[in-house]
Amino acid sequence: MRKNIHNVLAIWLLLHFLLATDASHPRGDDYNLTTELFSKYGSTNPRPVGNSSTQVEVVISLNIARIIELNENMQTLTVSAYIKLVWYDEFLTWNTSKYSIPYINIPPSWIWRPDLHLYDNIDRNFKDFEDVDAWIFPDGMVHWVSPNILKTICVIDPSLFPFDTQRCPLKFGSWSYNEQRMNVTVRHLFIGNYFLGTGVWELEDVVSQRAVVNYGYLGFFPEITYTLVLKRLPEYYITTLIIPCIMLSILNLLTFILPTASGEKVSLGITNLLALVLFQQVISNLLPPTSHNIPIISYYFAPMIAISCFSVISGVLVAVLFHQDKAKPIPQWLRKMFKLQTSVDQSAEDHRFNVRALDGNNDSEPTGRNSNGLESLKKGNGSVYAVSHGDETPHDEYLDDSVKRGCEKGSLHVNHNDTNEWQKIANKIDNIFLAISFVATITAVAVTIVLFLTN
Incomplete structure (x- = not known):
């Protein structure tokens, strides 16, 4: 009996505690x-x-x-x-x-x-x-x-x-x-x-x-x-892409101005070509590969790369002509193209120069003896050709030291003139290529600017 009373009392206390706890934490209006x-x-x-x-x-x-x-x-x-x-x-x-x-x-x-x-x-x-x-x-x-x-x-x-x-x-x-x-x-x-x-x-x-x-x-x-x-x-791209490309375009033109004797024309042209290709690849990686709307800047890079290739080709051609064997005669068509003195006139001039050198006085007028031919000179151990009215007959004659020096001087002068003619042709070709590249560069820049302004 006493045990039942204790159980009822415990249940009552538990219910009272639960009701009191619920009353102490009422729900707000948000919850309701x-x-x-x-x-x-x-x-x-x-x-x-x-x-x-x-x-x-x-x-x-x-x-x-x-x-x-x-x-x-x-x-x-x-x-x-x-x-x-x-x-x-x-x-x-x-x-x-x-x-x-x-x-x-x-x-x-x-x-x-x-x-x-x-x-x-x-x-x-x-x-x-x-x-x-x-x-x-x-x-x-x-x-x-x-x-x-x-x-x-x-x-x-x-x-x-x-x-x-x-x-x-x-x-x-x-x-x-x-x-x-x-x-x-x-x-x-x-x-x-x-x-x-x-x-x-x-x-x-x-x-x-x-x-x-x-x-x-x-x-x-x-x-x-x-x-x-x-x-x-665009400020970032102007400083990292546009300005360097413009500088490379200027270097393309400087390739033609660089002297051929330096031996660096081809290497400079190849370096510029590789740099332009690199910048074009950078721009291609930034833009979508589409054929509908081609970037206008590509119309600038394409001729610049072509001019760079052209500078390499011209550098090779000019170097070949510049270092041409001086003993090799210049073709007549090449002389006429660049308005050089013909080979016949050059031979006559060399012939007259040799005659004056043998006479020992380049500035003096030819004497009667010299006009009819060269007399036999028995000083020295050299041999010359006696020339009379265009006929050449070998004569073993002895020349003195002054005549020898005159002949050597005339021979060196002829060789020097031949070498200068090959170099002169190479320089003229280089100038022509420079003019063509300059006009192409200006045209590419102008077309690019017009396309930007009209789109």
């Missing part, structure tokens, strides 16, 4: 309101309207926070953005006289959400929106602001690189609800308030556009497109 609202809410799949013919109005707004990456080679855009959705839910209303609460925060998975998606999304770990609490107001208005990382396709137009402006669309729409069941509109657009600029791109504007697309028997579906207008900041 949430419990009351969602006790009758039911499934989150049906649209939040009492009449099935009622259209749900959804307002979308976009705030671009940062341009994470615009991959021009892959033609993709990655941005950080805040997406705001506003709609009315008829099953989430309350009387403010009973619950004086301005709003409550509810996880979006508890309520119906608009079926809106980003078209052309290429993110492998795609997630429509982050699971951020929604704000619910007494009249049933739902505000849902969610931060997102959006990655989509952006077709690049590289024509004006690096002074280009790109337009990248972000298209949102519903996969399930047509316009009769859910209408999507844009009431206001808030951008720039939280935008953090990058060192490459500047966000000039965000243009919104609403369109209704007919998908046949599925009906008309509204689509909202936000077009991001991105302007490239």
Whole structure:
């Protein structure tokens, strides 16, 4: 009997403790309101309207926070953005006289959400929106602001690189609800308030556009497109690409001015060629491989590379002529082309010079003895040819030291003239190539500037 009394007393004390604990931590109005609202809410799949013919109005707004990456080679855009959705839910209303609460925060998975998606999304770990609490107001208005990382396709137009402006669309729409069941509109657009600029791109504007697309028997579906207008900041590319390329173009012309005797014309031309090809490859890696819109700057690089190749070819040709064997005669057609003295005139001049050298006085007039031919000179051990009226007859005669020196001087003079003629031809060809390259460089620069200004 006493044992039963103790058991009853213990149960009574436990119940008293539980009731006292519950009374000391009462639930607030938020809990009571949430419990009351969602006790009758039911499934989150049906649209939040009492009449099935009622259209749900959804307002979308976009705030671009940062341009994470615009991959021009892959033609993709990655941005950080805040997406705001506003709609009315008829099953989430309350009387403010009973619950004086301005709003409550509810996880979006508890309520119906608009079926809106980003078209052309290429993110492998795609997630429509982050699971951020929604704000619910007494009249049933739902505000849902969610931060997102959006990655989509952006077709690049590289024509004006690096002074280009790109337009990248972000298209949102519903996969399930047509316009009769859910209408999507844009009431206001808030951008720039939280935008953090990058060192490459500047966000000039965000243009919104609403369109209704007919998908046949599925009906008309509204689509909202936000077009991001991105302007490239060209200072980086001017200092790292444009200015070095201009300097290399000047070096192309200096290759023709460099003396052939230095032996560095070909090596300088090859170095310039490799540098230009390297810069062209750098630009190609930055831009998409497309044949529709070719960058205008390519119209500048192509002739510069051609001129660099031309400088190497001309350097080889000029070097061959410059170092030509002086004993080899110059062809008549080459003499006529460069207006050089013909070989016949040169032979006559050399002949007269040798006669004067043998006479021992280059400035004196020929004597009668010299006009009829050379008399036999028996001083010295040398031999000469006696010339009379164009006939050459070998005579073994002895020459004195003065006559020997005259003959050697005349022979050296002839060889020196032959060598100068080959070098003169090489220098003239080098000057012609310089003029052609200069005109081609100026033309390429002018055409590139005109194309930039007219596009």
